[in-house]
Amino acid sequence: MDDLIEDLLAHPKVLETRSHLHHGIAKYEHLMRVTRYSYRIARLLKADVRVCARAALLHDIDSRYGTLENHGAVAARWAEEQGEDFAVCQAIIGHMYPIGPAPMTREGWILSLADKAASLADLTAYVRGLVNGRSQQTKRELQASDPFYRPRRKPKRREQLRKMLDLDV
Ligand SMILES: [Fe+2]
Ligand SMILES: [Fe+2]
Numbered sequence: 726m727d728d729l730i731e732d733l734l735a736h737p738k739v740l741e742t743r744s745h746l747h748h749g750i751a752k753y754e755h756l757m758r759v760t761r762y763s764y765r766i767a768r769l770l771k772a773d774v775r776v777c778a779r780a781a782l783l784h785d786i787d788s789r790y791g792t793l794e795n796h797g798a799v800a801a802r803w804a805e806e807q808g809e810d811f812a813v814c815q816a817i818i819g820h821m822y823p824i825g826p827a828p829m830t831r832e833g834w835i836l837s838l839a840d841k842a843a844s845l846a847d848l849t850a851y852v853r854g855l856v857n858g859r860s861q862q863t864k865r866e867l868q869a870s871d872p873f874y875r876p877r878r879k880p881k882r883r884e885q886l887r888k889m890l891d892l893d894v
Contacts, residue, residue, distance in 0.1 A: 726764045729778045738786055738803070744870035747785065748844060749851040749860060751867060756782050758846060762839035767832070776832045777839075779809060780816035784836060789873040794825045 733739050742752035763781035767774045783804045784797065791799035801817040816836045819828030828834045854860030868874050 726761070726774075726778055729764075729775045730760065730782050733779065733782050739782065742786070744867065745789075746864065746867040746871045746874055747788075748847040749864055750847055751863070752785060752788075755843060755847055756785060758843040759784065759836070759839050762843050763836055766835045766839055770831065770835065772831045772835055773812065776810065776812045776816060777835050780804075780813045780820075780832060780836050781839060783809070783813070784817045784820045784840065793821065797821050797825050 727734070739753070739756070742756060745752040747755050760778055760781040763777040764774055766772075767777035784800055786800045786803050788796040788800065790796070797818045797820050801814040804817055805811075805814045812830065812832060815829055816833040819826050819833040820836045820840050822828055822837050828837050851860050854863070868876070
């Protein structure tokens with residue numbers, strides 16, 4: 726499998742995802758899990774393994790520049806600029822289905838399925854890590870290293886109260 730994505734694995738844009746937070750884990754881990762799943766399903770269904778592996782590795786690149794619905798298009802545009810095949814970009818666009826547009830090819834359906842299965846596995850791994858504190862530790866480290874991470878600010882009690890009383894805050 727690695728020979729199909731060797732160039733991408735060394736790409737700075739892929740490597741930087743090691744320090745990005747995604748589903749409570751490093752985005753890189755999620756991308757690699759989706760890539761392994763996509764590759765296996767593609768082999769099983771005799772789909773294009775190269776398209777599936779490359780699309781999987783790039784499917785969430787720059788996702789923070791998009792929304793839940795359109796970050797597939799953001800990643801696909803980046804892949805297109807890098808010279809990826811049309812089939813790879815097409816598969817990436819539909820990976821969020823049913824939130825975003827539906828996949829148009831077999832490889833697109835494989836990626837969409839693999840992404841969901843991998844997200845579930847990410848969550849399972851995260852929950853398992855809560856027991857020994859690993860998940861919290863990793864999350865804290867990623868929050869510190871992720872340039873996109875913004876802590877959610879809790880409204881102060883007084884602000885909350887004023888809002889509840891319908892006063893101008
Ligand atoms: Fe995504
Ligand atoms: Fe994903």
